[in-house]
Amino acid sequence: MELLEHYLSLATKSIFIENILLSYFLGMCSFLAISKKIEASIGLGFAVIFVSGVTVPLNWVIKEFLLIEGALSWVGIPALTTVDLSFLSFITYIATIAAMVQLVEMLLDKFSPALYNSLGIFLPLIAVNCSILGASLFMAERGYTFGESAVFGVSSGAGFALAIVSMAAIRFKLKYSNIPDGLKGLGITMILTGLLSMAYLSFSGINL
Amino acid sequence: MQHNNLYTFKFIAMITIVASLLLTLAATQLKERQDFNIEVDKKKNILKSIGLDVAAMQANTIIEEYKNKIQDVVLKQNGDRVNHISSEDLESVENKSTGQLSYFYENHEYLPAYLASEPQAFIFPVSGKGLWSTLYGYLALDMDLNTVKGITFYKHGETPGLGGEIEKKWFQDNFIGKKIFDNSGNLKSITVVKGKAVDDKHEVDGISGATITSRGVTDFLKRDLQRYFTFLTIHRSN
Amino acid sequence: MDKISKAIISDPLVDNNPITKQILGICSALAVTVKMEQAVVMTFALTFVLVSSNIIISLLRKGIPGKVRIIVQLTVIASLVILIDQVLKAYLYDISKQLSVFVGLIITNCIIMGRAEAFAMQNNFKESLYDGFGNSFGYGLILIIVSTFRELFGSGTLFNYQIIPTWMYLEQGGWYVNNGLMLLAPGAFIILGLIIWVQRTYTHFIED
Numbered sequence: 001m002e003l004l005e006h007y008l009s010l011a012t013k014s015i016f017i018e019n020i021l022l023s024y025f026l027g028m029c030s031f032l033a034i035s036k037k038i039e040a041s042i043g044l045g046f047a048v049i050f051v052s053g054v055t056v057p058l059n060w061v062i063k064e065f066l067l068i069e070g071a072l073s074w075v076g077i078p079a080l081t082t083v084d085l086s087f088l089s090f091i092t093y094i095a096t097i098a099a100m101v102q103l104v105e106m107l108l109d110k111f112s113p114a115l116y117n118s119l120g121i122f123l124p125l126i127a128v129n130c131s132i133l134g135a136s137l138f139m140a141e142r143g144y145t146f147g148e149s150a151v152f153g154v155s156s157g158a159g160f161a162l163a164i165v166s167m168a169a170i171r172f173k174l175k176y177s178n179i180p181d182g183l184k185g186l187g188i189t190m191i192l193t194g195l196l197s198m199a200y201l202s203f204s205g206i207n208l
Numbered sequence: 209m210q211h212n213n214l215y216t217f218k219f220i221a222m223i224t225i226v227a228s229l230l231l232t233l234a235a236t237q238l239k240e241r242q243d244f245n246i247e248v249d250k251k252k253n254i255l256k257s258i259g260l261d262v263a264a265m266q267a268n269t270i271i272e273e274y275k276n277k278i279q280d281v282v283l284k285q286n287g288d289r290v291n292h293i294s295s296e297d298l299e300s301v302e303n304k305s306t307g308q309l310s311y312f313y314e315n316h317e318y319l320p321a322y323l324a325s326e327p328q329a330f331i332f333p334v335s336g337k338g339l340w341s342t343l344y345g346y347l348a349l350d351m352d353l354n355t356v357k358g359i360t361f362y363k364h365g366e367t368p369g370l371g372g373e374i375e376k377k378w379f380q381d382n383f384i385g386k387k388i389f390d391n392s393g394n395l396k397s398i399t400v401v402k403g404k405a406v407d408d409k410h411e412v413d414g415i416s417g418a419t420i421t422s423r424g425v426t427d428f429l430k431r432d433l434q435r436y437f438t439f440l441t442i443h444r445s446n
Numbered sequence: 447m448d449k450i451s452k453a454i455i456s457d458p459l460v461d462n463n464p465i466t467k468q469i470l471g472i473c474s475a476l477a478v479t480v481k482m483e484q485a486v487v488m489t490f491a492l493t494f495v496l497v498s499s500n501i502i503i504s505l506l507r508k509g510i511p512g513k514v515r516i517i518v519q520l521t522v523i524a525s526l527v528i529l530i531d532q533v534l535k536a537y538l539y540d541i542s543k544q545l546s547v548f549v550g551l552i553i554t555n556c557i558i559m560g561r562a563e564a565f566a567m568q569n570n571f572k573e574s575l576y577d578g579f580g581n582s583f584g585y586g587l588i589l590i591i592v593s594t595f596r597e598l599f600g601s602g603t604l605f606n607y608q609i610i611p612t613w614m615y616l617e618q619g620g621w622y623v624n625n626g627l628m629l630l631a632p633g634a635f636i637i638l639g640l641i642i643w644v645q646r647t648y649t650h651f652i653e654d
Contacts, residue, residue: 029556033469087231091528094520098521127516143304182642187640187646188639191639197631197632216511219514223522231532238533241536242536363543
């Protein structure tokens with residue numbers, strides 16, 4: 001029960017209080033480009049939840065059993081117990097993520113070509129979506145357990161999904177507003193994101 | 209472009225092997241030089257924490273200066289000095305979630321510290337979590353063991369311009385002259401406040417936009433000072 | 447230099463700017479524009495990595511299997527960045543300390559991945575080289591403009607030199623207070639939004 005409560009508060013924290021997008025500003029590029037359309041936003045939102053929900057715990061396993069100093073001791077060869085591969089952490093994390101993204105790309109191409117086309121160049125860019133690598137780096141930095149990593153991965157992805165879908169909804173409403181020509185599209189979205197993130201700053205006072 | 213699966217496997221295997229070979233080669237070949245640089249950088253920061261101008265010093269000058277001015281001290285947890293171990297023998301273990309370093313020698317925990325001559329100072333390592341990374345640094349105290357002589361951070365991974373400002377002179381200079389004990393001898397430590405400092409003895413200006421880093425510094429300063437509390441209190445009365 | 451090469455270099459400066467038009471590299475544009483010094487360091491680091499990754503990818507382009515191109519691109523980029531970091535750590539330690547925190551930001555900078563995917567995969571090595579320089583300059587231009595505003599109004603300095611006279615400040619008996627919002631990400635968003643407005647009014651580009 002206590003564990004469940006702990007996970008729940010971790011999830012609330014990473015979705016609302018420390019929203020990966022609106023308070024750490026990770027994953028902005030795809031957020032700004034895709035939030036134009038609601039359907040695509042929902043699609044990308046789920047893709048991010050999936051990729052980050054899988055890669056964060058996966059990277060945890062890689063970190064614990066391959067990378068950190070002494071991680072290789074399970075192999076049983078004494079010489080390996082002192083090997084420290086943490087200089088490879090960036091490249092392995094990102095390779096895991098890229099592999100997952102490639103998998104999602106293949107699946108989407110097969111099952112939902114429409115979504116595949118509307119995500120366009122931004123599908124490969126999920127791989128460099130800083131929110132996903134950021135989630136893995138936070139996981140390593142904060143020393144989460146496996147369970148925490150899984151919860152954190154899914155909920156930081158959910159935080160991203162929440163932010164992008166709400167932005168898409170706002171932009172949908174904006175169609176009826178009279179915006180100066182040059183500010184249409186990206187310009188006004190930037191300013192809106194600024195305002196939205198200011199609104200999210202007010203969550204930062206909550207202590208769980 | 210279509211390629212068959214075998215080709216794909218071969219290509220990936222080749223890229224992986226080339227990339228990992230290059231990186232491993234770089235990491236192992238350059239390790240010695242890198243370790244030397246890290247060593248020099250630590251010594252440089254210890255010297256910097258007592259207010260010496262290290263910016264213009266060459267690597268060998270730093271090592272020379274360090275040898276002349278700094279003396280290793282190893283303390284037991286009750287504050288007694290141990291003579292048969294030098295701080296280089298201690299093995300440091302980092303707590304992954306708090307970033308605190310603990311030092312061991314033959315399964316006993318010890319506390320490393322440094323004594324500086326001209327200017328005289330008592331220096332010890334501090335470390336803890338910021339937003340993105342563990343911050344490592346040194347805190348130097350005047351011989352009254354209360355007034356801060358200086359603070360330096362030699363390694364961190366915080367956002368440049370925000371949390372990264374901890375390595376800047378303006379931030380570190382704020383600490384000089386602050387007190388770690390209050391008038392009745394309680395450990396009050398130093399708080400990095402949001403905005404401008406009010407209490408000119410125990411508070412320093414915060415870094416705007418870097419609340420979590422600032423809070424981290426406050427927390428780990430207090431925590432690491434606590435470890436030296438016994439030593440500091442005993443020697444303060446003398 | 448012929449006309450096409452010139453166009454490849456000059457196009458990303460204004461008309462097809464990576465940040466304001468292609469929506470690439472926003473995360474780092476927010477993270478490193480608090481102070482001008484960091485913006486300049488980041489521009490140099492990025493130029494180096496982008497140009498080299500463009501060259502390598504364009505040389506390899508015929509051999510890279512389409513299915514795994516994302517992983518290949520990322521492996522090339524990440525190895526390149528880590529390699530540079532390792533070499534700097536050994537030979538130019540002070541610079542590497544400055545740069546080490548940028549490493550993560552460079553690997554996940556979508557400009558590099560975006561240009562690899564959109565340009566270097568289709569073009570020869572010379573054009574990719576020009577494209578790398580052009581996009582880096584375009585990126586640097588925006589970074590420097592944004593950081594000028596943020597540093598001047600947020601800290602009252604430029605390149606860490608006090609610009610706004612100290613007697614004007616409230617503590618010195620004046621009336622001026624630095625605008626703290628500029629240092630936070632919302633400030634960056636709003637400035638970026640306004641820059642986009644100016645740029646699009648100038649280029650007459652209207653997004654619908």
